[in-house]
Amino acid sequence: MKEGWEAVIGMEIHAQLATATKIFCGCAVETGGEPNSNTCPVCLGLPGALPVLNENVIELGARAALALGLEVQGTSIFARKNYFYPDLPKGYQISQYDKPFSANGTLTIMTSERDASGHATEWKPMNIHIQRMHLEEDAGKNVHEGLPDVDKYSYVDLNRAGTPLGEIVTSPDFRTSWQAYDYVNHVRRALQWVGASDADMEKGNLRCEANVSVRKIGETDFNNKVELKNLNSVRFMQKAIEFEIERQIAAHEADEPVAQETRLWDEKNNQTRVMRSKEDAHDYRYFPEPDLQPLKVTPDFVENVKARMPELPDVMRDRFMETYQLSYSDASQLVGDRSFAEYYETVARISANPKLAANWILGEFTRELNSSGKTADESLTTAEDLAELVITVEAGKINNNQAKEVFAEMFATGKPAAKVIEEKGFEQISDTSAIERIVDDVIASSEANVAAYRGGNDKLFGFFVGQVMKASQGKANPKVVNDILRHRLVG
Numbered sequence: 001m002k003e004g005w006e007a008v009i010g011m012e013i014h015a016q017l018a019t020a021t022k023i024f025c026g027c028a029v030e031t032g033g034e035p036n037s038n039t040c041p042v043c044l045g046l047p048g049a050l051p052v053l054n055e056n057v058i059e060l061g062a063r064a065a066l067a068l069g070l071e072v073q074g075t076s077i078f079a080r081k082n083y084f085y086p087d088l089p090k091g092y093q094i095s096q097y098d099k100p101f102s103a104n105g106t107l108t109i110m111t112s113e114r115d116a117s118g119h120a121t122e123w124k125p126m127n128i129h130i131q132r133m134h135l136e137e138d139a140g141k142n143v144h145e146g147l148p149d150v151d152k153y154s155y156v157d158l159n160r161a162g163t164p165l166g167e168i169v170t171s172p173d174f175r176t177s178w179q180a181y182d183y184v185n186h187v188r189r190a191l192q193w194v195g196a197s198d199a200d201m202e203k204g205n206l207r208c209e210a211n212v213s214v215r216k217i218g219e220t221d222f223n224n225k226v227e228l229k230n231l232n233s234v235r236f237m238q239k240a241i242e243f244e245i246e247r248q249i250a251a252h253e254a255d256e257p258v259a260q261e262t263r264l265w266d267e268k269n270n271q272t273r274v275m276r277s278k279e280d281a282h283d284y285r286y287f288p289e290p291d292l293q294p295l296k297v298t299p300d301f302v303e304n305v306k307a308r309m310p311e312l313p314d315v316m317r318d319r320f321m322e323t324y325q326l327s328y329s330d331a332s333q334l335v336g337d338r339s340f341a342e343y344y345e346t347v348a349r350i351s352a353n354p355k356l357a358a359n360w361i362l363g364e365f366t367r368e369l370n371s372s373g374k375t376a377d378e379s380l381t382t383a384e385d386l387a388e389l390v391i392t393v394e395a396g397k398i399n400n401n402q403a404k405e406v407f408a409e410m411f412a413t414g415k416p417a418a419k420v421i422e423e424k425g426f427e428q429i430s431d432t433s434a435i436e437r438i439v440d441d442v443i444a445s446s447e448a449n450v451a452a453y454r455g456g457n458d459k460l461f462g463f464f465v466g467q468v469m470k471a472s473q474g475k476a477n478p479k480v481v482n483d484i485l486r487h488r489l490v491g
Contacts, residue, residue, distance in 0.1 A: 009174035016205035023164035024051030043162035045090030064196035070105035087140035100134035177241035324354035346383035380414030
């Protein structure tokens, strides 16, 4: 960012709540399917059809709110948000306005600036004020085909209309694109962790919008903001914000107006482009939804939801650091995903070696997951089987290189460690007397090298280790070999 300027960024996230059916009717929520096949008179907006609130939306909405540090409100009111697009069949969206489902949250995230290659530098905590998370229904989807002005056709698919959303709105607390990037990733993880949303941006069940303006450092007034809409990946969002910051600074310095408008990210040309002028709240003519009663949520309901929620990731991270003596970096990586964290804790508990378990989970296990595109709970190797391998390595029955080969076979086939070790003939010889006989034979056949070693050529120690390992076909326990050789070579 150009010196002397700062960005002012607020974020809006639309998270699809993970219900089986829509928010106000019984139509299925699913990705794909024949266009307009999951519809009924309610989500088609037909005259006389009345909405009925899906109770599971309240449960998942409360989970999301609690995971983000929001206060669930005792009373919230649904409202009609009036606007006219082809994918909004009623001509309005049932949303919430002045009395949202939850409000006034403080969320602490870890954020870092990045170097030119995108690598994080120093991670620091940052407090974000979340103004609200309200409940609403999604619109349908417009599908376009053909080239502009040449046989271009548009179609409307209303399968998505009526899907339940939680819209999460922050204060304009962000000053860089990377802070916004880290925030969205934090929210995605939190929603997935508590089961409130799949939060998969590729499938469209989490979408984010950024409201971006710039001002001179030291100024307190806000300039016109631009809404960046339909951002379908966190990286595209970061790039769009970065471009918009530079575009607006250049406009201000040239005394050109910055219009309050909605813009899209043009991935092909790496720039934002105008979509439409930006509406204000009064343009939507909000008024209370006459067909729905105010939503009442009791403190007992909130406490029951809280009691059924899993341990939150930040709490688990701190516990891992305290209980297992892990570094902040290792603990943070381990709680990046709930199934991954639970997998680690099982390995740590069974192996009774939390640090070695973390090394294997963050090393070989992560490498295999990344190359296969699997998650921890999709792995053929159970946490119990990996714990068995960790115990075997710690006991010195196989060396690290053998263990890596064994694990690769375990991950590919699902076989337990003992079976793979047996098949590969890898189990080490740790019997002292057997190794002593091999060492004695090696020393007896290497008199010149023995004399040179005893004469001060310490580098020859590796030669003796290699000869013993060769004679044992790689099965001798290296630690035992080293101990016996040092004793024997003293003379």
